Amino acid sequence: MELPTMSRCALLLFTLILHMAIAASAQGGQAVNVSFDHRSLLFNGERQLVVAGIVHYPRSTPAMWPDLLQKSKAGGLNAIQTYVFWNGHEPQEGQFNFEGRFDLVRFVKDVQSAGLYLILRIGPYVCAEWNLGGFPQWLLEVPGIEFRTDNEPFKAKMEVFTRKIVAMMKEHQLFSWQGGPIILAQIENEYGSVQAAYGEAGKRYAYWAADMAKSLDAGVPWIMCQQPDAPGFIVNTCNGFYCDNFQPHRWPMPKMWTENWDGWFGGWLYPMPRRAAEDIAFAVARFYAKGGALMSYYMYHGGTSFGRTTGGPFLTTSYDYDAPLDEYGLIREPKYSHLAALHSAIRACEGALLAVDEPLVQQLGPKQEAHLFTSLGASNGSGPCAAFLSNWDESLPFLATFRGRPYVLPPWSVSVLPDCTTVRFNTAQMEARPKAIMPIVESTTEAASTATSKVTGDRRIVEHVQSGTLEWSHWAEPLSPREHAVTARVPLEQIATTRDTSDYLWYRRSFTLNSTSLPDSNNATYSIMLTAARDLVHFFLNGDYIGHVMGGLNLTAPVSPREDGTENELAVLVETVGLQNFSPRFEQMGAGITGHVLLLRNEIDLAANLTHGNWTHETALEGELRGVFSPEGQRNVTWSAGLGRSVGSPFTWYKTSFASPPGTSPVALDLQSLGKGLVWVNGHGIGRHWPSQIAAPGQCPPCDYRGPFRTDKCYTGCGQPIQRWYHVPREWLQPTDNLLVIFEEQGGDPSGVAVVTLGPEGVPASVETS
Numbered sequence: 001m002e003l004p005t006m007s008r009c010a011l012l013l014f015t016l017i018l019h020m021a022i023a024a025s026a027q028g029g030q031a032v033n034v035s036f037d038h039r040s041l042l043f044n045g046e047r048q049l050v051v052a053g054i055v056h057y058p059r060s061t062p063a064m065w066p067d068l069l070q071k072s073k074a075g076g077l078n079a080i081q082t083y084v085f086w087n088g089h090e091p092q093e094g095q096f097n098f099e100g101r102f103d104l105v106r107f108v109k110d111v112q113s114a115g116l117y118l119i120l121r122i123g124p125y126v127c128a129e130w131n132l133g134g135f136p137q138w139l140l141e142v143p144g145i146e147f148r149t150d151n152e153p154f155k156a157k158m159e160v161f162t163r164k165i166v167a168m169m170k171e172h173q174l175f176s177w178q179g180g181p182i183i184l185a186q187i188e189n190e191y192g193s194v195q196a197a198y199g200e201a202g203k204r205y206a207y208w209a210a211d212m213a214k215s216l217d218a219g220v221p222w223i224m225c226q227q228p229d230a231p232g233f234i235v236n237t238c239n240g241f242y243c244d245n246f247q248p249h250r251w252p253m254p255k256m257w258t259e260n261w262d263g264w265f266g267g268w269l270y271p272m273p274r275r276a277a278e279d280i281a282f283a284v285a286r287f288y289a290k291g292g293a294l295m296s297y298y299m300y301h302g303g304t305s306f307g308r309t310t311g312g313p314f315l316t317t318s319y320d321y322d323a324p325l326d327e328y329g330l331i332r333e334p335k336y337s338h339l340a341a342l343h344s345a346i347r348a349c350e351g352a353l354l355a356v357d358e359p360l361v362q363q364l365g366p367k368q369e370a371h372l373f374t375s376l377g378a379s380n381g382s383g384p385c386a387a388f389l390s391n392w393d394e395s396l397p398f399l400a401t402f403r404g405r406p407y408v409l410p411p412w413s414v415s416v417l418p419d420c421t422t423v424r425f426n427t428a429q430m431e432a433r434p435k436a437i438m439p440i441v442e443s444t445t446e447a448a449s450t451a452t453s454k455v456t457g458d459r460r461i462v463e464h465v466q467s468g469t470l471e472w473s474h475w476a477e478p479l480s481p482r483e484h485a486v487t488a489r490v491p492l493e494q495i496a497t498t499r500d501t502s503d504y505l506w507y508r509r510s511f512t513l514n515s516t517s518l519p520d521s522n523n524a525t526y527s528i529m530l531t532a533a534r535d536l537v538h539f540f541l542n543g544d545y546i547g548h549v550m551g552g553l554n555l556t557a558p559v560s561p562r563e564d565g566t567e568n569e570l571a572v573l574v575e576t577v578g579l580q581n582f583s584p585r586f587e588q589m590g591a592g593i594t595g596h597v598l599l600l601r602n603e604i605d606l607a608a609n610l611t612h613g614n615w616t617h618e619t620a621l622e623g624e625l626r627g628v629f630s631p632e633g634q635r636n637v638t639w640s641a642g643l644g645r646s647v648g649s650p651f652t653w654y655k656t657s658f659a660s661p662p663g664t665s666p667v668a669l670d671l672q673s674l675g676k677g678l679v680w681v682n683g684h685g686i687g688r689h690w691p692s693q694i695a696a697p698g699q700c701p702p703c704d705y706r707g708p709f710r711t712d713k714c715y716t717g718c719g720q721p722i723q724r725w726y727h728v729p730r731e732w733l734q735p736t737d738n739l740l741v742i743f744e745e746q747g748g749d750p751s752g753v754a755v756v757t758l759g760p761e762g763v764p765a766s767v768e769t770s
């Protein structure tokens, strides 16, 4: 037989493809087709439950990933979920960064090596308490752009990035049908919660996003969360504290919970939120009891919003989230073990859960019910049978009778019976709780002695090193006007001016005041008012620092201007504390001085309207421009040895060096003695520090796991700095001479700064001997 005529190149290509396919199946796992029916996802046609946890790769370092993923697997997860962070990957249009913490391919491969699936939430709007919700700043400058609506310039840029990510995953054989770990992909993010604000254009955009995603041929199902009107080929999923009552919007689609909020994000204006493990377990058990197919903890590891990546405004650098793996990647007990035991109980039920289309529901009491998963054969004891017995009474236990047997159901709990008879796990009983854990709150009420609330205690310092032994130098940030400034007739919007290269923008203008002819001229009082400004504003007049005010409406500061007709120099240093990451049209909110600038006399009279005038704008701190935070740039200025009289002076740079603490425990900076500013180690941005923000005392009443969770239900750390410790990944350290640079804007005292290593929360400190 004659061979078909084929060119050499075509043959070569054919051979290459064959080799690539062989290589792919050899390196990767089995090729798996993912689809779904009304009960669950199907892996090569087989139903399987997914228990996932979210880990955001840029909130840790690559050296931490394998350990985080191994702990996730050991905690009973079979999948990891992450967003994709556009502004980290494309900081300038067309200039990409897939290195270090942003090495997405490496992260996905690590997930696969750990034997886990991956759910890839491309967005590319991600919210995520991440700067500008994940959008790059340059996107704001695209002519005619409006984010997240039926706007051609926006859609074009969104499509280019989404297409790039899907192509990159395909190129590296990372989709499940290629033998990779990716089983689902997400387009957009919680759009349904803002869509109404965009009217018909919003609806058109959501459909466009779905069609665009589909056109990319990713080969895995696409999801949209909180999108009840998603087109038929997209699976709508639930986000929330509880999702047991959620129903898929179309048939046949499985019931999936993309974000189980197992804690909450930290903010500079409230104490650190907590959520009790018993309540999370209750929510998860209720979800699977009522036919849930996929659940994902938001977060399983929250980590750190390093540098200036945190969203806002006013969100902490720590993104700990009270997750089962704490900010440092340490196991948080009792949450981790309690949920691991739950996962294992659910796995023991999996055969029964997936054998039926829907559970049988049996009422056990007014607030009690059973969900029974049994196929026909089970009635004579031969088929699989599993049951969940729920009691959502918020205070009382209940004595239930189920299939002729008595069961005590603690309040706000679910018992899991993998064989329909034996209680393998109850969500309110923390049997897996290690002895070393000392809850800070044990509240027992008269109504139900079984109801105790256990919230993990404060982090303990394992080793306190180099406190007070650090040798400091300082350099005062120049506060006088710079030569190069942008002038305008009114104060300019901040993000457009700084392009978000810095938190800081100076606004300056001069004005004269001649009030000698006015009555009360000897005792008039003056104040400057900014009718709208954000996020934090420092006022200076004639070189004197007046003080700072938090952003908002009608910010005022008392001033004493010269009233004799000579020039007054007004300077306002405005800083962003994380760019807005949420709300309809958040990209239009802007930052800096967005209102008018008024000089008020005796609090009510308008002495001068300073809005219109000759304003100059200077982006960034001088120290930032000179790069003094980096090993090379620190030589750009002349530092003075010691702390001298700098202590207590705002707007001062400090530097020191330290040796890496021995051992492998996570390293942190104890910055309790500082005010607010920015920190770098070896040029890496550690984040914004603000330990002078103290959690108000009295906001931390005893926490009770019973009853529906709210974000302000359970706080810890009242009366203490909202964030005292700042993570320094060991990956960024060398054995000796690590350069620590701090910009301190509130006059904090660096002599109290310490380099510490930390152990898990709640475990009594045991000093490491070195």
Ligand SMILES: *[C@@H]1O[C@H](CO)[C@@H](O)[C@H](O)[C@H]1NC(C)=O
Pocket (backbone or CB within 6 Å): 031, 032, 033, 044
């Ligand atoms: C996956 O699906 C494709 C297309 O539907 C099919 O050709 C292929 O055989 C399937 N592979 C497996 C492993 O089921």
Ligand SMILES: *[C@@H]1O[C@H](CO)[C@@H](O)[C@H](O)[C@H]1NC(C)=O
Pocket (backbone or CB within 6 Å): 376, 377, 380, 381, 382
């Ligand atoms: C149980 O019932 C099923 C269906 O009625 C039947 O096929 C099976 O043989 C029975 N098994 C036993 C052990 O009786």
Ligand SMILES: *[C@@H]1O[C@H](CO)[C@@H](O)[C@H](O)[C@H]1NC(C)=O
Pocket (backbone or CB within 6 Å): 520, 523, 524, 525, 602
């Ligand atoms: C200023 O002094 C005059 C006369 O002593 C008095 O009548 C007036 O109330 C004072 N004004 C203020 C704002 O204190």
Ligand SMILES: *[C@@H]1O[C@H](CO)[C@@H](O)[C@H](O)[C@H]1NC(C)=O
Pocket (backbone or CB within 6 Å): 553, 554
């Ligand atoms: C701000 O000040 C103006 C003028 O005094 C007043 O009308 C307005 O109600 C104030 N707004 C707020 C939010 O205080």
Ligand SMILES: *[C@@H]1O[C@H](CO)[C@@H](O)[C@H](O)[C@H]1NC(C)=O
Pocket (backbone or CB within 6 Å): 514, 515, 516, 517, 564, 565, 566
């Ligand atoms: C201020 O006003 C007074 C009264 O009108 C006038 O005498 C004086 O010259 C003015 N001073 C300046 C510097 O303009």
Ligand SMILES: *[C@@H]1O[C@H](CO)[C@@H](O)[C@H](O)[C@H]1NC(C)=O
Pocket (backbone or CB within 6 Å): 596, 598, 606, 609, 610, 611, 612
């Ligand atoms: C101040 O000036 C601005 C800009 O000219 C103007 O819009 C605003 O209404 C003025 N405010 C007052 C209180 O006069």
Ligand SMILES: *[C@@H]1O[C@H](CO)[C@@H](O)[C@H](O)[C@H]1NC(C)=O
Pocket (backbone or CB within 6 Å): 487, 614, 615, 616
């Ligand atoms: C505005 O202020 C700048 C800096 O003080 C000065 O150089 C410039 O001449 C002023 N422009 C006008 C129009 O007054």
Ligand SMILES: *[C@@H]1O[C@H](CO)[C@@H](O)[C@H](O)[C@H]1NC(C)=O
Pocket (backbone or CB within 6 Å): 625, 626, 627, 628, 630, 632, 633, 634, 636
């Ligand atoms: C030192 O400062 C100059 C400007 O003053 C700047 O161009 C240079 O980049 C700085 N060096 C570093 C390492 O940042």
